[in-house]
Amino acid sequence: MVARDAALARAYAHCERLARDHYENFPVASRLLPPAVRPHVAAIYAFARRADDFADEPGLPDERRLELLDGWLAGLHAAAGASGASSPDAADGIFLALGHTIREHALPVRLFEDLLSAFRQDVTTTRYEAWQDLLDYCRRSANPVGRLVLRVAGCADARADAAADAVCTALQLTNFWQDLARDWARGRLYVPLEDLARAGAREDDLGAGRMTPAWRAVMAQMIGRTHALFAEGRGICEMVRGRLRWELRLTWLGGARMLDKVGRARQTSF
DSSP states (O other): OHHHHHHHHHHHHHHHHHHHHTOOSSOSSOTTSOTTTHHHHHHHHHHHHHHHHHHHOTTOOHHHHHHHHHHHHHHHHHHTSTTOOSOTTGGGGHHHHHHHHHHHHTOOHHHHHHHHHHHHHHHHOOOOSSHHHHHHHHHHHTHHHHHHHHHHTTOOOHHHHHHHHHHHHHHHHHHHHHTHHHHHHTTOOOSOHHHHHHHTOOHHHHHHTOOOHHHHHHHHHHHHHHHHHHHHHTTHHHHSOTHHHHHHHHHHHHHHHHHHHHHHHTTTOO
């Protein structure tokens, strides 16, 4: 039992280091999070971060990316079992910590499966026809993280879930509009094709770096829709208590300000 406890402590410490090294738009290693919550959120983040790396790692053929994600899904199911991962050293201890977190907080495995389905989609899908298609991707790529953080913090409420979904989707979309040129270089475009067609914006102009009036119009539309999602989710900051409330306020404010900055930038360049 002592050896198991020591291995678990090392596993959580590894996840927290990974979270600090790769901080993104949702709460992971922030010191504002309650100490009891922080390791569990880091375990969730480490699981998602590694899987996302499989989907984006340069130089790997798509077949290999999908194989790695399939293995990650198998590891998830093993970790979520009654005894956790088969080996304390599996995946640098990520699954050992994650399995403990899942059982400690009765986390729905489906939310982790949704994340992995979105990462698989990153490998197989490079264009989105309609806005609703993009929102469905965000539902699986971003929203599960918000719901998992709420449950780790002891909040399982439908209103809070809906508000968190809006904020997480807005954060994901903000990343897309910020990284428009970088994603294009990877062969991906997240602006829905039907919106491009409606505005008369052409992919060729994006490839050539020409910020045309049509592209300015379509990006203003994307920014406006994303602002509406931030507004829709703002109430999440009042639905939780303690230090998590301050963390979520900072996350919301930082995301909204970043969207303003990106919106201004996309009126002049990609």
